[in-house]
Amino acid sequence: MLALRVAVVLLMGWCLLCQAQEPTASFTRKPCRSYSSPLVNGRPVDIPWGELKATDFGDRQLTFDTTGMRPLPPVPPPGVHPRILLTPGDIPDLRRRIRETRCGQALWRHLLCWTHGMKGDYDDKADYAQPDRWHGSFGGLHGPVPLFRLGKGGWRGTRYQKLVEGDRGEPADFYWNIFPLEALRCLIEDDADAAKALAKATVTALEIDQAARITEQRRTGDAAPLSLPVGSHNLAFTYDLLFPWLTPEQRARIEEELVAANWYHDNYGAFTSPMATSNWATFSYWLMAHLGAEGLPGFNELKYQGLYRGWRNFLTYGVFASGAFNEGEGKNQLGMDGIIAMARRTAPNLAGHPHLRAYATSFLPHSLLPSGEGFAKFDLLGGIGSPNPIDLFGLKYLYPSDRVIDYCYRQALGDDYARVPDRPDGYWNTLLVCTIYAMDYLPERPDPSRLEMGHTFLCGERALLMTRSGWDQDAVWLAMHTRQVSGGHTFADRNAISLAGKGRVWSPPNERADANRCQSLVVIDGTTQDTHAPARLIDARETPLATFVVGDAKPAWDWRYNMYAGGVAADGTPITREDVLAGKSTLPAGWEPVWQSSNDFAWTTRDDALATVPLHLAPHWLLRDGTVTMAVRQSNYPVRTAVRTAGLVRGRYPYALVVDDIQKDDAVHHYDWILALANDVELLRIDRPNPRADAAKQPVMDIHLIGRRGLATLDDRGNPAKGEPLLLVRVLRMTTRDGDARGPVTLAYDTVRRLVISADAVAPRFIVLLYPYRAGDPLPRSLIDAKQDVMTIDFPAQRDELRLAPGAQGKTNIVIRREDAGEMRTLVEMTRPTMPLRERKSPR
Known part of the structure; x- marks a missing residue:
């Protein structure tokens, strides 16, 4: 029956081509509440969508390479669903992977825990509820996933049935995260009755939250258009996966919300300089909620183009050619769910971006600790952990035969897939996305020493x-x-x-x-x-x-930096390079401009604009293109x-x-x-x-x-x-x-x-x-000569010698040698002269 419904929907979709989404030109004069909006008297000022520079990707020259990538069918015509995370043509393979792969089975069990928990018929003795991780804690919870997030005993509740019946007494709250899981289950199992029940629950939950929003708008007097729909990305996912079973009335209620919230607010990177580097660009909930309205009258194509621009520029300037992020890995992600969605729609395919591929095959394996207990992550929220699961699953899905990606994927999940995601909440519906892209490891366990990754x-x-x-x-x-x-x-x-x-x-x-x-x-x-x-x-x-x-x-040690002394003047006017060079900008008291560029500090230099521009004139990370940071410094604790x-x-x-x-x-x-x-x-x-x-x-x-x-x-x-x-x-x-x-x-x-x-x-x-x-291992013996300029590090059958000599600028030059067949052979020399950091003058 589902196959027939999908075929009918496909025919309907082709018929809907005559009902084209609203022309892009109609949005050029509409306002955008942007992350880049300047503040005037403490209030953000909208930017016209017509100012979007959709094809401004900066001056770095890149070669995209999708060699070895899984072919992805293009997005289907308007009106054909599913279309966000997968297409109708992907469903048979997804069913197979859920049924036949160990990874798919593990994730499916987690999904069933949540859907049964939401519906109140969770059975902690069932196969899907094994193994038991919680052992009766949180009010008697047994099973592998944190169902306590439904509230104490919430997995035995009746609230879902009330939503199905149209009872508006309680909001859906956490259930919004589970609605897409149940929609996917209905799609995979062709469960029409449960799908129709979920459709009713979704509309009830939508109406409850809409009523609460209206009450809040009346209280605050906020009449601005919507930025995100009720349920955010989860409403879009539920609508997309549940589409064949929605009545015309239900579709209209949900589509009205998706369209109303799809056009006004951008995501990071739409109006910034192309050289902006923040990982905000890859928070995919903006894209997923937006794509829920794709093909409908009122869909803002300019917003999609801004999303693609921000994503692509982040990969170009927020990720170095080596694969390391500009911001630390603790607060970063590639956004592979969004990259897969965009790959079906837009060229060049961001999955072939050279910086993304360097991250996957160079940075990621080298950040893995030898013990396999985790990956090193730097800066805030760093430590020892795992990359964003959606990134790992997306990389493995797109490059199924890449042995380095497979090695990292296996190390992150464990040989028995015990560490597959178990939660649907947060910025991403991780459990949903990873279930859709679930893949087993390659049959042969890789030997990392033979993957040619170097040391x-x-x-x-x-x-x-x-x-x-x-x-x-x-x-x-x-x-x-x-x-x-x-x-x-x-x-x-x-x-x-x-x-x-x-x-x-x-x-x-x-x-x-x-x-x-x-x-x-x-x-x-x-x-x-x-x-x-x-x-x-x-x-x-x-x-x-x-x-x-x-x-x-x-x-x-010498300097304290304020990287963002610039931005906008008191009247909200952006401070530009021309303003600074003309002396129209004002510095904070006690600070001086930083006229050095990134290249002045860099071991690996580049000849592009971002590497060579003085930091005082570098583009602002958040505000509109043309706005400068005005990086300044003052004395710290000179050494x-x-x-x-x-x-x-x-x-x-x-x-x-x-x-x-x-x-x-x-x-x-x-x-x-x-x-x-x-x-x-x-x-x-x-x-x-x-x-x-x-x-x-x-x-x-x-x-x-x-x-x-x-x-x-x-x-x-x-x-x-x-x-x-x-x-x-x-x-x-x-x-x-x-x-x-x-x-x-x-x-x-x-x-x-x-x-x-x-x-x-x-x-x-x-x-x-x-x-x-x-x-039980031998410890080295160390001897130091009287002048302390030669030190030995002597193990059985391994005798090394450390030679020290004074170098320039207070640095010690070192040479390490090893005894080999009675001769001392040099292992490494660190004798490069230290040159003072060059100061720069104003380009005025």
């Missing part, structure tokens, strides 16, 4: 290094984040490191704490770097057995030197090395060398030099760290069980005021857990070796 990821524009000793689970993984661009939601973390090894994370990227003391770096006098001032990468070297970088954090050399040495016994050249001035100051730790890391012991030996030839101290689980394995002598993961933090050198280089060591916990090694000195000259190992 190292380096983004020379953002200044982010991620490198590893190998692709086995015990490998050592090191990251250093120098950050040459301010990005968004950043921390005071220039030159911060992260570390994993021997099957666990020791020092993760920070998730929420932005303060200097919460990062893995050196803090001076308890003060802080600026969170927005850029640092700069000044050297990077990779050889088969070593990868090192050098970061200069001095600019972030003489703040250079860190860090890297990884590979071999049978891989280890990391960190050399800090940091000095405030010629006076004694307090320096804290900090390693931010995972929350379960504890101090096992500290080994000091043998007092009967020559202390000058020994390391300063050995600090041994262990996970809390490992403490339970200690024997009577305090030794952990063989094979337990440990971390050796060996201080090879540290200079203090009084010559006592032992220094205080503390394990602090205020916001984040931290190992803190303190020194009062003019220049502490920290050199620290980080060696993840397992109990």
Whole structure:
């Protein structure tokens, strides 16, 4: 029966071609309440849709490549549904994947939990409710998904049936998230009776929320057109999937709401400079709600063009060519559900964008921790986690045979698909989208060492290094984040490191704490770097057995930045480049313009407009195209030197090395060398030099760290069980005021857990070796010559030598050599001269 209904709808759709959606020209004079709207007297001013520069994609030249991509049928004619996330031609394959694939089955069970929970007939003994995750908590909940979000005992309630019956006593609330799940179930199972019931419930819920909106509008006097429909994207999904069973009256009620809310408000990126970089562009609920009205009279095609413009420009300027984001990964997403929808409608296909593909096949696998416990994510909401599930599922669906994407997809979901999404709420209906794009892994489990990914990821524009000793689970993984661009939601973390090894994370990227003391770096006098001032990468070297970088954090100590002193004048007029150069702009008191460009800080430079424009004249991230940021700076806590050399040495016994050249001035100051730790890391012991030996030839101290689980394995002598993961933090050198280089060591916990090694000195000259190992593994012996310019790191059958020499601008040059057949062979040289950061003059 469903096949017949779909065929009838297809014929109706072709007939509807004569009822074309409203011409684009009719919207050019209509107002848009934009994210870019200027404020006048505290109120936003609308922008005419006719000002949209729909084809302005900036000056970066790109080659789109969809090699290996699944062919997608185009969107069907108007009136034919489904059309947003899938088309009628996709339904047979979706049925097959739900029925035959393990991933599809796992997601379908989660979907059934929610739909039965909404309808009040949830059976926690049914197959779909296994395994039991909640064990009777939240008022007796058993099952795999968080049904408690329906309210205490809500999965046994009767509210849904009241909505079906037209009872307007209670709003739908969370049920809006479940309506599309039930609509998809009805479509897949051809359940006409349940579909007709859902249609009634949807219209009732719509009318309840519309009445509440009218009451609120009367209270506030707000007569502005709608920005989003009732139910947002979920109303559009429900209408699209339920379309064959809707009565003409029900269609008209829902379509009226979708059309009324489709035209007025843009999404980010429609009216900004094409070089704007915010991830707001890829919040797909705007697109999905908009596409609910596609093909209907009153559909604003200009808004769709603005959505595509923002998405494409975000991929071009908000994602670097390396695949790293401009903003940190914690608050970012590609928006693959939107990219798939747009791929059916618009060329070029954004799924072939080179920056997107670099993210999927370069950044993403290198951000995966060797243990497989998660992916590294930086800046706010970072830490160790997983990429946006919709991005992973979308990438796997579009590139089903790509072995690197398959590897990341498998690592994120688990071999048994235990980590598939289980929630439909939030900015995205993740469970719905992932169910539609569910794919099983490739039959052969991939060996990551044979995927030709190399050992190292380096983004020379953002200044982010991620490198590893190998692709086995015990490998050592090191990251250093120098950050040459301010990005968004950043921390005071220039030159911060992260570390994993021997099957666990020791020092993760920070998730929420932005303060200097919460990062893995050196803090001076308890003060802080600026969170927005850029640092700069000044050297990077990779050889088969070593990868090192050098970061200069001095600019972030010297200056405090205000990236958005510009925008609009008091009357709402945008401040433009011409205004600034003509002296018509006003600077905040105590601040000066930043005339340097991104290229002045960058290791990898570009010759395009965004890289070369002075930051003071760079385009505003939010306001209308032509508006400038007017980035300004003022003195922060000036230092003489703040250079860190860090890297990884590979071999049978891989280890990391960190050399800090940091000095405030010629006076004694307090320096804290900090390693931010995972929350379960504890101090096992500290080994000091043998007092009967020559202390000058020994390391300063050995600090041994262990996970809390490992403490339970200690024997009577305090030794952990063989094979337990440990971390050796060996201080090879540290200079203090009084010559006592032992220094205080503390394990602090205020916001984040931290190992803190303190020194009062003019220049502490920290050199620290980080060696993840397992109990029972050999520890390196280290000897230091009398002049402290040569240090040995000696393992069985692996003897390395670290040679030090003073370099320019207070930096220490290092050369690492390894004994090979009786000769010392160079592994890496970090001797590139440090050049002072160039100051720039006003282009006036």
